[in-house]
Amino acid sequence: MKRTAERIASTSQADEARSTCGGLVAGLLAIDAIAHAGPPHRGDIIFESVIEEESTGNGILAARQHGPAIDAALIPGVSGEDLQIANSGAVWFEVTLTGKPAYVGLAGVSVNAIDLAVDLIAHLGPVPQRLNAAFSQPAYEAQANPLAFNVGTICGCDRPSNVPSECVVGFRLAFPVEWTVGQARAVVSEAVAEFAARHPSLTEQPPAIRRHGFQAHGFAIDPDASLVALLRSAVAQVSGEPARVSAVFGTADARYFADQGIPAVSYGPVGGGMHSPDGWVSPAGVRRVARALARTALAWTA
Structure with a gap:
């Protein structure tokens, strides 16, 4: 040879x-x-x-x-x-959500950033489901849902009686073998923008995406x-x-x-x-x- x-x-x-x-x-x-x-x-x-x-x-x-x-x-x-x-490919990203702090006893005045983060996590949940439904790669055919999505970090307030003005959530998303990192980023950006459009409180300060760590095809x-x-x-x-x-x-x-x-x-x-x-x-x-x-x-x- x-x-x-x-x-x-x-x-x-x-x-x-x-x-x-x-x-x-x-x-x-x-x-x-x-x-x-x-x-x-x-x-x-x-x-x-x-x-x-x-x-x-x-x-x-x-x-x-x-x-x-x-x-x-x-x-x-x-x-x-x-x-x-x-x-598969994988991207890490953090999303910073900004709320509106106020005295904890004044219901309806504040916007809790951790509550926004919980809603965002639920909103992003279907993203890997859509990716897996369209994914076809022979090496993965024995696995039902090979493209995983993970919520890995969350950082909000430091005191139970404070309404958090900011919450940062870290995610990992796997994406199809044939995709570029740019395609995966676009899916993330679109999903976060859709979420922000549904929350009037985020009009002035929309979620900020930070891309760090893995950006791997x-x-x-x-x-x-x-x-x-x-x-x-x-x-x-x-x-x-x-x-x-x-x-x-x-x-x-x-x-x-x-x-x-x-x-x-x-x-x-x-x-x-x-x-x-x-x-x-x-x-x-x-x-x-x-x-x-x-x-x-x-x-x-x-």
């Missing part, structure tokens, strides 16, 4: 604590196995560990802008030993791509069973490889409890993943 470039990156994210450490270990074991393997391989096989997958993806973006040139990437984050070939690789085929074959050889193919239900760094025309696949060990104190991975799964990664890297650089 000939390649114009001779490098493959094994990339993981070092900021997901115990569960992702299993992916890091699998990648390092694969590198160690390749170093001691008999058959020679062409070019370099590189291990990368980066930060910030969970908030921005800036770690892998910096690596792609300033790191070595590569022609394929295997991302060994915890995937349940599935080959994950797609992920989606990713998908052809299930018949060469890298996918090699990894599927390696997984089958190691496990004795056909490889499972699925999608990521959050964002993933694979998008930055795709932006440069570099094929990428996420494949890591079985684990659970991610983002919790009792996160875990299967040691046997780590070894299986390491063997499959090593076989794939050797096949790609043969």
Whole structure:
């Protein structure tokens, strides 16, 4: 198998604590196995560990802008030993709502900003329902509602007897793989504007949208791509069973490889409890993943 470039990156994210450490270990074991393997391989096989997958993806973006040139990437984050070939896009946004403070005992004089926030949350609820109804992506066909919407933060007043004049609510919205970030932003802006138009109290000071953190487009690789085929074959050889193919239900760094025309696949060990104190991975799964990664890297650089 000939390649114009001779490098493959094994990339993981070092900021997901115990569960992702299993992916890091699998990648390092694969590198160690390749170093001691008999058959020679062409070019370099590189291990990368980066930060910030969970908030921005800036770690892998910096690596792609300033790191070595590569022609394929295997991302060994915890995937349940599935080959994950797609992920949805995601945007974070905060909405600041301004009310009208007054003495708490004067009913009807004040406008409570937290009450406005509660109404806004209810108004935005149908947005992901509409997106999911129109979403069609083969890697997600087994999931009924793959595009999630989350209310993650809310900040209002600091005293029960005060009418809050301002409330800030933070959201995360997943959007279809094929959409741009601009399309997702437009949906958010339209929905918030519709909400404001229904509340006369917001005429003078309409809700303000702040976009921060993730502004990430989606990713998908052809299930018949060469890298996918090699990894599927390696997984089958190691496990004795056909490889499972699925999608990521959050964002993933694979998008930055795709932006440069570099094929990428996420494949890591079985684990659970991610983002919790009792996160875990299967040691046997780590070894299986390491063997499959090593076989794939050797096949790609043969």
